[in-house]
């Protein structure tokens with residue numbers, strides 16, 4: 335933030351109050367409210383291997399099971415005074431809950447690393463996985479690993495979603511970008527969108543993004559955002575609509591001059607609208 339001071343007091347008139355202009359060089363998204371102004375680690379590139387997510391997901395499942403077990407341990411005996419079998423039923427439920435969670439993480443890992451989605455999308459990347467991503471992110475925050483774990487979670491989500499091989503018409507795809515892209519990144523996005531004739535919207539806030547989606551009713555979305563914003567967006571939208579989420583690098587800190595992988599974006603847009611969108615008739619081509 336720059337402060338610019340200006341004193342405008344003509345010699346003949348009474349002294350005037352000092353005018354202070356506050357020039358805000360960026361507007362932070364609420365996800366970055368606690369940013370301390372220092373450069374982000376790794377130059378704002380939070381790339382991480384998928385294994386990091388699975389390790390934290392396992393920790394999350396263990397913590398959730400332990401929390402539920404503790405609750406049953408504390409209240410089970412009291413409930414047992416009302417009806418003797420209650421503690422036993424509760425412990426069986428805790429066991430089933432734990433088994434289901436571990437099974438789910440196992441199937442997820444087998445799908446991701448095995449190269450074949452073992453569950454339909456409603457039970458995987460557009461279903462419980464979105465909740466698992468969010469709870470895992472909460473646990474990762476406690477270890478100061480939030481952005482890396484979220485990056486890995488989003489990569490896994492994208493891999494699973496891409497494998498569905500979805501195709502939509504040009505007018506049915508929407509590209510959503512944030513307000514913080516660098517000029518170079520923005521130019522690149524507009525060029526790709528122009529080449530494949532897909533509409534692009536700048537979503538300054540999540541609320542606005544959801545409104546655009548409601549009004550345009552796309553059948554698929556390619557969204558660009560930082561890991562923190564993408565997690566919120568996926569949680570709110572991916573259950574209702576197929577989304578591919580491209581994360582960015584933040585070399586100058588959050589919410590300004592963000593860079594992104596334009597080749598990846600083009601591959602996704604091309605994959606969704608089909609290869610034919612690339613074809614351009616050569617000028618003066620003889621009519622067939």
Ligand code: SF4
Pocket residue numbers: 362363364365366512513514558559560561563584588589590592
């Ligand atoms: S997407 Fe950009 S503007 Fe939005 S919170 Fe992330 S860094 Fe800030």
